[in-house]
Amino acid sequence: MRKLFFPLIILFVFTACQNKVPVGEWQTIFDGETLDGWKKAGENPESISVENGMIKCAGERSHLFYNGDFKNFEFEAEIKALEHSNSGVFIHTEYQEEGWPAKGYEIQVNNSYRGSVKFPERRKTGSIYNVRNVYYPLAGDNEWFTMRIKVVENVVEVFVNDVKVNEYTEPENPWRWDGGENVKLSHGTFALQAHDPGSTTYYRNIRVKALPEAEPATPEVDKEWDTKVTKLMFAGFPLVDYHIHLKGGLTLDDLAENSQRLGINYGVAPNCGLYFPVTNDESLYAYMNEVKGSPTYKGMQAEGREWVTLFSPEAVAEFDYVFTDAMTFTDKKGRRNRIWIPEEVWVDDKQQFMDDLVEKIEAIFSQEPVDIYVNPTVLPDELMPEYDQLWTKERMQRVVKVLADNGIALEINARYKTPGAEMIKMAKEAGIKFSFGTNNVTKNLGELEYCLQMLEECELTPNDMFEPKPDAEKPVNVIGLPDKITG
Structure with a gap:
């Protein structure tokens, strides 16, 4: 009995000192004036302070711990x-x-912090x-937003301004x-975390x-997928599909649900160009209003070569990124090819085609202000059986060169399964960034x-992967739109 007595006293004192919160009732845990009920870490305690009714986290690494114990809960703070x-x-x-807390999960607060080249x-x-x-921040810098975190048994949900941005069902023994x-x-x-001297964050x-x-x-994905995704996330690999269309009945709600089930982030893009749903500034802004507030990147698929004459630079810059392909062009005989439609493509001679x-690809990506070459190297159906023979090393090198010279990323396309490994390795060696894309036609x-x-x-x-650029670095803001179409 004497061996059990001392540990029981410690357990009793620890439990008695913790703040109790009744089940089912919201309780304020910061009084706006003091840190009563909280305890600073021993390292850099000066990084945590109370200022004008807020907890201020600014300075060298430190953490502020609440004195309580919770299993299932909802936590909410304005940040x-x-x-x-x-x-x-x-x-x-x-x-x-001291150190980064080793137990539990960190729910990140970061709207624009980019780290360093090394990290x-x-x-x-x-x-x-x-x-x-x-990877897509729903909140902005220098403005208050609400974060709510809900945990019920093995499920974590995260909401930003009442929009669910994340959900994870933890499997057994992850x-x-x-x-x-x-x-x-x-x-x-x-x-709460103070991260570094350059960061200042307020909580109230x-x-x-x-x-x-x-x-x-019960998790909706199997253990193998959970492990694969977690390994990528831990490595800092941005698991983003930038090439999604709201087609085949797919909605933004479907997309959010799929993202939270699989752990894949998405970028949704309308088709913008001649004879497409978005064909001028007015329809572009109307579309952006429809998708505003969704937890997805907003991309633009620039269709055909005429797109550069249909939109203003200011409207194009509304998108997080712009991508295009070389599947629509006018050939030397004046015929407008759309190579995914067998009736609208002309192959008089395979090698000449x-x-x-390749000449069209060089013209497009040396002149049009885009971020990503999508549906890369896709050929008309009649030529796809000879893909490996027709895409010679010299032709691939020319495409890689124009992308590298103009800082354009290369999509790895899940639908067409292009480009092949040889070209990807060639592009990697040239310093080209890569994006993932599905280009779906169904849900x-x-x-x-x-x-x-x-x-x-x-x-x-992770450093090989594309990341949308800040406004000042967007191609349309750097080089503008060309004076005439590229073909």
């Missing part, structure tokens, strides 16, 4: 991150004197850090990296609601199978 700031809310964690940071606000990352064995759900407290109106026990949820196509988006195959076969790294 404002200054420009290029990084912070986070830890859940199911425990007090540490780039793409995980944005709402990420379940290193496990299910979000894969975790060395040192990350405790990065999982259990029970614990909350912590912090409250929590304890939730009752419930039955664990290929030479003309079935797949799981980027070909893209992930090429990732492994060609040994792509």
Whole structure:
């Protein structure tokens, strides 16, 4: 009995000192004036302070821990991150004197912080850090937004301004990296993070609601997929499909649900050009209003060569990125080819067609202000059986050169399964960035199978991957629109 007495006293004192929150009722856990009920980490405590009714996190790494213990709960806070700031809310964690908290999950707060060349940071606000990352920030810098985190048994949901941006159902015994064995759900407290001297983040109106026990949820994906995605997330690999269309009945709600089920982020793009749904500035702005507020990137598919005459640079710059292909062009006989439609493509001579196509690709990507070459190297149906023979090394080199010279990314396309590994390796050596794209025609988006195959076969790294540019670096803002169409 004496051997049990001392540990029982410690357990009693620890439990008695914790703040209790009634189940089902919102309770404020920051009084706006003091840090009563909270405890600073031992390292750099000066990085955490109370200022004008807010908790301010600014300075060298430090953490502020709440004195409580929760399993199922909803946590809510109003947050404002200054420009290029990084912070986070830890859940199911425990007090540490120093270092990054090793227990529980960090829910990332980062709207624009990009890290460094050596340690780039793409995980944005709402990420379940290193496990299910979000790459599109729904909140902006220098403005208050609300983050709500809900945990019920093995399910974590994250909301930004009442829009669900992340959901993760944790399987039994999930894969975790060395040192990350405790990065999982259990029970614990909350912590707020001061990340670095260049980051300043404010928290206010912090409250929590304890939730009752419930039955664990069954994951919708198998353990193999969960492990594959988590390994990519931990490596910092941006798992984003930038080439999605709202076609075949696919809605933004479907897209969000698919993203949260699979862990794949998405970029949705309308077809913009002659005879397409978006054909001028007015229809472009109308479309952008429709998709505003969705937790997805907003891309533009620039269709045909006429698109450069249909939109203003200011309207084009509304998109996060612009992509195009070389599947629509006018040949030397004045015939408008759309090579995915057998009735609208003319192949008088195979080799001449290929030479003309490469010439068109060079013209398009040396003059049009786009970010990504999509549907790359796709040929008319009648030529696809000879794809490997027609795409000679010399032709591939010419395409790679024009992309490298103009800073344009190369899509690895899941639908067409192009380009092949030889060209991807050639492009990687030339320093070209890559994007993943499905170019769906139905609601079935797949799981980027070909893209992930090429990732492994060609040994792509996170630094090889495309990332949308800031406004000042967008091609349309740098080079403008050409005076005439490129063919």
